[in-house]
Amino acid sequence: MADLDLQGAQVLGPEGLDRQALHIVGGLISDAPAGRPVSLEGYLVLPGIVDAHGDGFERHLAPRRGAMKQMGEGLIAVEAELAANGITTAVLAQFISWEGGLRGLEFADEVFQAIAETAPTLVTDLRPQLRFETHLLDLYDSLPERLARWGVDYIVFNDHLPHARLADGRTPPRMVGQALKAGRNPEDHFALMQRLHAQRHKVPGALDALCTQLGSRGLRLGSHDDTTAAERFEWHERGATIAEFPETQEAAEAARTHGDGIVLGAPNVVRGGSHNGNVSALDLIAMGFCDALASDYHYPSPRRAALMLADSGVVDFATAWRLVSEGPARLLGLEDRGTLVPGQCADIVVLDATTYRVAATMVRGRFSYLSGDIAERVFAA
Structure with missing residues (x-):
C-alpha cells in the first residue's frame, strides 16, 4: 500500500x-x-467504478463447457479485466435457474465457493449476488442456509419462464438448444418448464414468506426485469427495494415513487437502446429514473456510458460519473466509497x-x- x-x-x-x-x-x-x-x-x-451487477465473469470461469476446473484462476482473470476497466468494486451476479448448466445449482455452488476462497486474496472488492428464478419452489426451504454458507447477502429475483407459450402448450423458441446446453433431454426440459409453470399460483405466497425470512437476516433484496407498476409495488412490499433493469417506464417510475433504487444497464446506454426492445436507459436517465449504471454483461460499458452521457449533454460530467460510483455504492450500502x-x-x-x-x-x-x-x-x- x-x-x-x-x-x-x-x-x-x-x-x-x-x-x-x-x-x-x-x-x-x-x-x-x-x-x-x-x-x-x-x-x-x-x-x-462500483459495478452493482455484472455477469461478464462467466466467460472466464467457463470459457467452454467443462474446460475450466480451477475457478480461482478464472476469478484472477476476472479481476484483471475489471481493473483494466476502472472497476474497483464488482458484484458478480450468478444465476440459479431451471435453465440448468451454467445457471444450475451445482455450478452456482462452485462459483460461490470460489468467490469466498479467492476474493480475499485479490485487490478488487468482489461481491457475490444470487439471481434466483422464482418458480424453483423446491429450493425455498434450503435457500436461506445455502446463502449463509456461500456468504451471499444480496439476492435478486426474476422469472424467465415463457408463461404465455407454456399456457398454450407451445414449445418456446430455442428450447432444444437450451436443453442440450444444460445436458438435458429436450422433452425432459420442456416437461420441467411445464411443471414449474403449473405451480405458478403457489409462488406469490411462497415469495412473501421467503423474503420476510431473508429480510430478517439482513439480506439485500431486489427484483429483475419488472414490467408493471403493480409488479414493482409487490416487490417493494416484500422488501425488495432495488429494481434491476426495469423493462418499462411505468415500472421505473413506480420504483422512484416508492423510493426504491434503480439499476440500469450501461450497455443499453452505449448501444443507444435495449437489444430486446425494452425502454431506453437514456430516456430513463433523462427523466431521473436511475441510481446506478451496471456492466450487465460488458465490463467496459460503465466507463463508456458515463462518458457518453456527459459528452452528449444528457447530464453533466459529475452527475454522469456519480451513476457508476457514488450512486451504486449507496445503493449497496457501501458508505465508505x-x-x-x-x-x-x-x-x-x-x-x-x-x-x-x-x-x-x-x-x-x-x-x-x-x-x-x-x-x-x-x-x-
Whole structure:
C-alpha cells in the first residue's frame, strides 16, 4: 500500500472537476499531504467504478463447457479485466435457474465457493449476488442456509419462464438448444418448464414468506426485469427495494415513487437502446429514473456510458460519473466509497484526459491496474 500525493491532475470532487492534489494515506483519502508526490498532469482522477451487477465473469470461469476446473484462476482473470476497466468494486451476479448448466445449482455452488476462497486474496472488492428464478419452489426451504454458507447477502429475483407459450402448450423458441446446453433431454426440459409453470399460483405466497425470512437476516433484496407498476409495488412490499433493469417506464417510475433504487444497464446506454426492445436507459436517465449504471454483461460499458452521457449533454460530467460510483455504492450500502473526500477509501480510476482510456486503477490505496506512462511516473526515483 503506497502513500502518495497525486498532483497536477483534474480530480473529481464534490464540486466537479478541479485541478487539485489528492492525498492517499493508509489506503484512505487524506486532507493533508503525507506521501511521495506523483505528477499526473494530463490525467483525470475519478472515484473508482462500483459495478452493482455484472455477469461478464462467466466467460472466464467457463470459457467452454467443462474446460475450466480451477475457478480461482478464472476469478484472477476476472479481476484483471475489471481493473483494466476502472472497476474497483464488482458484484458478480450468478444465476440459479431451471435453465440448468451454467445457471444450475451445482455450478452456482462452485462459483460461490470460489468467490469466498479467492476474493480475499485479490485487490478488487468482489461481491457475490444470487439471481434466483422464482418458480424453483423446491429450493425455498434450503435457500436461506445455502446463502449463509456461500456468504451471499444480496439476492435478486426474476422469472424467465415463457408463461404465455407454456399456457398454450407451445414449445418456446430455442428450447432444444437450451436443453442440450444444460445436458438435458429436450422433452425432459420442456416437461420441467411445464411443471414449474403449473405451480405458478403457489409462488406469490411462497415469495412473501421467503423474503420476510431473508429480510430478517439482513439480506439485500431486489427484483429483475419488472414490467408493471403493480409488479414493482409487490416487490417493494416484500422488501425488495432495488429494481434491476426495469423493462418499462411505468415500472421505473413506480420504483422512484416508492423510493426504491434503480439499476440500469450501461450497455443499453452505449448501444443507444435495449437489444430486446425494452425502454431506453437514456430516456430513463433523462427523466431521473436511475441510481446506478451496471456492466450487465460488458465490463467496459460503465466507463463508456458515463462518458457518453456527459459528452452528449444528457447530464453533466459529475452527475454522469456519480451513476457508476457514488450512486451504486449507496445503493449497496457501501458508505465508505464512491467519492474522493477525506476519510473515504482510496478507490480511484485514472483516465487519460484526451483518450479517456484507463491508465490506472487503485483499491484502498493498492494498485490493481497500472499502465505504461503512469507506471513510469509512480516508480520514478
